[in-house]
Amino acid sequence: MQTQKKIKDLRQILKTARSQGKSIALVPTMGNLHEGHLQLIRQARDRYDFIVCSIFVNPLQFSENEDLAAYPRTLEADRESLRSENCDCLFLPSINEIYGDGLEQQTSINVPGLTENLCGSSRPGHFVGVATVVTTLFNIVQPDAAFFGLKDYQQFLVIRKLTQDLALEIAIHGIETHREESGLAMSSRNNYLSEQQRQQASSLYRCLQTCAEQIQQGNTEFNQLEKAAKKELKQASLKPDYFQICDADTLQPPSTDTQHIAILGAIFVGKSRLIDNIRFQRS
Ligand code: PAF
Numbered sequence: 374m375q376t377q378k379k380i381k382d383l384r385q386i387l388k389t390a391r392s393q394g395k396s397i398a399l400v401p402t403m404g405n406l407h408e409g410h411l412q413l414i415r416q417a418r419d420r421y422d423f424i425v426c427s428i429f430v431n432p433l434q435f436s437e438n439e440d441l442a443a444y445p446r447t448l449e450a451d452r453e454s455l456r457s458e459n460c461d462c463l464f465l466p467s468i469n470e471i472y473g474d475g476l477e478q479q480t481s482i483n484v485p486g487l488t489e490n491l492c493g494s495s496r497p498g499h500f501v502g503v504a505t506v507v508t509t510l511f512n513i514v515q516p517d518a519a520f521f522g523l524k525d526y527q528q529f530l531v532i533r534k535l536t537q538d539l540a541l542e543i544a545i546h547g548i549e550t551h552r553e554e555s556g557l558a559m560s561s562r563n564n565y566l567s568e569q570q571r572q573q574a575s576s577l578y579r580c581l582q583t584c585a586e587q588i589q590q591g592n593t594e595f596n597q598l599e600k601a602a603k604k605e606l607k608q609a610s611l612k613p614d615y616f617q618i619c620d621a622d623t624l625q626p627p628s629t630d631t632q633h634i635a636i637l638g639a640i641f642v643g644k645s646r647l648i649d650n651i652r653f654q655r656s
Contacts, residue, residue, distance in 0.1 A: 374456050376463045380513050383425070383464050387514065390461075395422035399516035401507060404428040405445040405561040406454050409551035413520040414458040416548050425514055426455055427464040433476055434502030445564050464514070471509060481505045484531045484538070487624055491527050491637055492648065495614050503528055504535050511541055518544040522551075524558045526635060526650045527624060550649070552578070562645040574642045576609035581636050581651040584618065588636075589656055593629040606640060614639035614646065621652050631655070 377383040390397060398421035400413045417424045428451060435441040448465075455463055472479050481501050487493075488500035511519065521529050529547045536545050551559045556578035557571060566574060580602040587598055595618045606613045620627045621635035637650040 374452075374460050374463060376452070376465055378465050378467065378470065380466070380470060383462070383513065386462060387423075387425075390423040396518070397421060397423045397425065397514065397516045398518045398520060399510065399514045400424065400426045400460075400520045401510050402426060402428055403430045403444065403561070404451050405447050405564070406451045407551075407559045407561065407563075409522050409524065409559040411454060411458055412551050413522060413548050414455065414460055416546065417518070417520045418459060421518055423461045424459075425462045425464055425516065426460050427466070427510055427514075429464075429466055429471060429506065429510075431471075431502055431506040432468060433472070433479065433481075433505055434499050436496060436498055439496070445561055464510075471506065479505065482508045482535060482539075484535050487527065487530050487534055490624060491615055491617060491619075492639065493527070495639065495646075500528070500531050504531055507532055508535060508539065511536075511543055516543055518546060520546045520548055523547045523652075524550040524560065524649060526637060526652065530622075530624065556582075558647070558649045560647060562647055565645045566643060570643050570645075573609050573611055574640065574645075574647055576606060576611060577638050577640050577647065577649050578651075580605050580616065581638055581649060584616075584636050585634075585651050585653055588618070588634060589653070595627065602638070606638075610642075612641040614641060 398417040400417055402410055430444050432441055482504040483501050484504050493500050521532060523529055533545045536543055555575035557575040584598050584602050599616050599618060602616045603613045616638045618627060619635050620631045621633040627634055632655050634655060635650055635652045639648045
């Protein structure tokens with residue numbers, strides 16, 4: 374596996390791969406790779422010829438009160454994992470390589486409609502940061518496809534919409550969440566949790582499942598269901614940020630007729646803020 378830090382060097386390698394008729398897939402990450410990321414690499418590997426994984430802890434998607442400096446960085450272990458998954462190229466740019474004129478002067482991408490609620494209201498500016506870096510990475514790599522985890526479902530919808538709106542010819546693949554045995558969704562932020570907090574945090578997935586079962590049994594008292602879930606999360610010593618039942622395509626409140634449902638939850642536990650979701654068609 375090669376590592377490239379400069380856009381121009383990466384482009385040279387990609388040009389060669391393309392000239393050999395190879396299809397290219399990008400897996401954008403912020404590093405601290407876990408099994409969930411490796412599933413993305415595997416899925417990409419199965420379907421495309423040349424796999425680029427980017428590791429870039431994007432300052433533009435962190436707000437001032439979020440600790441960018443403390444974000445876990447495990448480059449050597451990440452490299453080893455990527456090598457063992459036969460990733461072709463690691464793109465490891467510096468902040469200056471991506472934001473040459475500084476963060477303040479950076480042209481940004483705003484995706485209206487999908488970014489105002491849920492994580493968008495708890496983390497102002499977050500999705501502008503994500504959309505901007507992902508668009509930049511897409512323009513650098515110009516991949517045929519890109520792979521994202523569905524744990525970040527709102528992020529997935531935002532990226533899918535920006536790809537459509539900006540007429541980018543990139544297939545966006547969403548890959549199912551990888552879970553620990555307890556149901557806890559894999560996340561780099563789980564590293565901050567004690568064993569007890571890990572157990573507590575697994576209640577989020579149980580609450581999502583219970584809520585989904587209730588809806589599947591015909592309960593359309595969405596507000597009541599959300600309230601009951603938040604109560605249960607508090608009883609498990611978790612601090613809910615949001616727990617919302619949404620139309621899975623628009624992330625707006627569902628009507629009693631909405632068929633495609635997403636339930637999204639965010640909790641604070643210890644120093645971490647964790648998110649998860651569940652999606653289904655009403656039967
Ligand atoms: O999901 C992530 O790790 C990040 O938000 C992403 C998509 C790599 C953009 O920085």
